[in-house]
Amino acid sequence: MASTKTYTAIFVVLMALSTTQAAVEWLGFLEDYYWETLGVIMVLSTMKALAVAGYYMHLRDEPRSITYVAMAGLIGFLALTAGASYSII
């Protein structure tokens, strides 16, 4: 396990990134740069998810095989969503 300080720092970062996501909407970036802003917001969500998985779920300390188990589920989701979405574009 990491130290309490590390967990606290991660928590602060997570709160800050969440606020940033909302701020992007409040500042009206979506009105003018929708797709760019969408990309930024989703990247921020991904960063937050990686921080939670890596530190709070201790994936950094587990054997890589555990990460691969989770990745398998993620790839399944992406295959279904991408395949289904592509089929109607």
Place this chain on the structure above:
Amino acid sequence: MGDLPPRSSVKRWLVTTNHKDIGILYLLTSVFFLVVAGVLALLIRIQLLQSGGTILSDAGYNQVVTSHGFLMIFWFLSPFAFGFANYFVPLQIGADDLAFPRLNAMSYWLYLFSGVLVLGSFFQGATFMGGWTAYAPLNVPSYIPDFGQVGSFATILALIAFIGSVTIGSVNFLTTIYRMRAKGLRMRDIPLFSISILVTVWMMLFAFAAYLAALIILSSDHLLHTSFFALETGSGPEATDSGSLLWTHIFWFFGHPEVYIVFFPALGVLGEMVQTFSGRRLVGRKWFIIAMALVGIQSFIVWMHHMFLTAISLEIKTVMMVTTVAISLPFDLMVFSLIYTMIKGKIRWKTPFLFSLGALVIFIIGGITGVFLGAIVLDYSFRGTYWVVAHFHYVMASSAVILIGAVYYWFPKMTGKMYNEFLGKVHFAMAFIGFNLLYFPMFIVWETPRRIFHYNSGFTMWHQTATAGAFLFAASFLVMFYNLAKSLYSDRHVGESPWSYVASPEWAVSSPPPLENFPGKPSFASGELNFLDRAETDGGVEDAATDGGVEETLAPPEEHADHASWWPFLTASSVVLTGFGLAGLSVSHFVWPFLFAIPAFVAALGVHGARQDGFAQIHGIYMMLSFPLLALFFIFFHIGIGIGELASMSAYFWAALVGAVWGAYTLAGIGYESFEVPEPKMAEQWPFESVENTKLGMWTFIASDIIVFGAFIGAYIFTRIEYGWQEWWKLAKDPAAHTMAEQALEHHPVLPGLINTYLLLASSFTVVLALSAARRTEDYSIGPFSISNRSATVTFLGLTFGGAAFFLVNKGIEWVDLFVHQGWTFGVDVMSSTFYLTTGMHALHVIIGMLVMLFLIARAWTGAYVGEGEDASTIEYFGLYWHFVDIVWLFLFPLFYIL
């Protein structure tokens, strides 16, 4: 409760958690469902004796065809294979039992009671009538006759309960095979059957998760009147049945792997039987295994070949045609491997081999005829005809034929008695002739339209031939039942193995095997199977080797393992009443039984906790808390429905209420039961050496849940793309918005979502702190103040619970505003459907987490998890779940509140 009553006792079969007992229960139950589904098949064939039908009404025929499919695929084929898997996988890998024996029992009972629910649906007006594929919109209420509404929903709920069983089973087998192999048993050396089960449970874990998501969404369409699967987007000639398309995508993302889920266990046994009766190792064994794994992966990228007649693009159809042709290549390799093994070996024409060879012929025909369906142009003609019916029966039923062979193969091992060889061969002859007489004519009259009983009268002779074949095929099973029943009570005893060549460890133990499976701790460390003395001696090296007396280091002593528990049976039994009741409840009534179950759960935690850990303040608090909670829900009920209405509530309401309360009580009971399952101290565990069984189990469950949520999010993305991604957003932000939904979205600000993000992140942080506190060796102290680790753990868990509670309160305020004040209800439009259902599914996860937290808080309060000799891992495992729920929200927040 630990020890098992004898097998002659009925109680034994209700409380057992032993894998061999549960294997037998699976086998017998699945044979029961085979008989039921088989009778339904005979009804279909009688109906098809002449065009226009003979004995069944239109609705009756639809029910029979649908139930035949459901029961054969879900309640017979897979559970039959998993009966063998339960019995033989631990024996083949050198484990004493599965990793989670109680969950294994739970898995079985959920399977049985889900089957009771689906059979009961026949008596709730009518069972589901829309075919086993349940294509939309035939699966939504507006397309189901009134008399079939309740039974159809009961069938959907039964499928959900069945998937609960499947998911628990998959997690259990994955953990067992990865973590409990005998020392020295490398993954590549696992017997073929167990390898096939490993590949199968991986596919099950992910494929059934997608199906679960589809069924939950479908349940929402039934119960909440959301509009996912009946959705039409656009208008006029441009209109698209996007709801139907969405169902088809999710269903076949599950449905195609399901074909291999059904077939692979049989393929594994086939490999073992071909080896045994050819008297040699499988030719190209390594490549056979690689091919199997490859098909397992490829099975998730071919699903749209079932959708060539839908509105999907030609580009994606072409891609899927290529991937479909590609998936046949590893199968070719496996078939040639089997054939070449037979050619190189010396065949022994025993009954199991006859079934193996017969099934291989059948499968090859099924495989080749399937290639036609994988070609887009040919599929345009064949889709919806008896070509498809014949093809998939040649494939799916070939696995049944193999598994019947497996019955003869393993019957001597399971019973210690030998079957009658002559009757076995008579069975094979009748089954093989009957099977081909039944299904081959369907290729000849392939132009018969599928799912209806009207056909070209020129086809009558062939359909009557098929009916004759069906009865011959059915009669062959009577020969088997007679043979096995008579043999069971005969004096034809067998020793360890009746076969002259065997290649897997189950044949090295007595028939039937003892309760603990092996005479000692199995080990392959020397390169061959040895049984080590389980008892600890002072550095002595005793070896009970069965094949050469190889010296081995002693295995550390094993702790006592429990084998019996009432709770899996009792907990799973709640599914029947709950499902029966829920199927008949309206949107305004369904939530109350579950709300009333919450105080029951809280009270049950107090009662079970006091009994198990000794009475403590927290147990009293829980017992007392349940009363105001109950009163609160009664007040809500009075506001929503009216207390006076209780007297006129339907039987469905009371059934759901009793079922939910019973489920709450038993879940608390199973949580508090002391049930020892020691992890093996000497086992091959690559690639999860440093991960405990429960942690691996939790991670595999989370991987499955990723697919469940993924399918929800995928459904949202698909629907929004179909609608027009930016149109969706622009309408929500357009000040000139004029519809109710658009106004609701306009006033649907980011803030509630952001507040809930803060709350969930904070609760993730506090659960980490709770784990950290539980694992500290020194108490917390700030200046003159100090707080014990126990108190800190309870406090942080309490804060986590508080964060979750505020999350729900905030969500409640938001929903009441949208729902009541703005009139933006579940089914107003697709936006409201996706919003409420996806975030509601997440909220359900939060509620489940809160109920588990109540348990953790009570346990921590009484000293569990903290201090010397205590293990805080339970908090860590719960934390994994809770952080996952947090991560899901991190994506729902932008998708539903910002973008």
